[in-house]
Amino acid sequence: MRIQLRHPSRTVDLKGPKKAKDVLRELNLLVEAHLVIRGDDLVTEDEILSDEDEIEIRSVISGG
Secondary structure (H helix, E strand, O other): OEEEEOOOOEEEEOOOOEEHHHHHHHOOOOHHHEEEEEOOEEEOOOOEEOOOOEEEEEEOOOOO
16 A cells, blocks of 8 residues: 655555554554545544555644
8 A cells, every 4th residue: 555644744655454553553653643544535543454545644733
């Protein structure tokens, strides 16, 4: 699968299938602090991602 990361911007390729939370862990990212997006859809942490998927990972930002 092709993964587009932000901050810093980079692209990573990983073999699937894998759960979204396992992808985040493999990239040393906190599950609670990142969103996984496939196309226009938010992916849940237990959803399976395949080799053909192109996803984007964004950091969760909160403020007030």
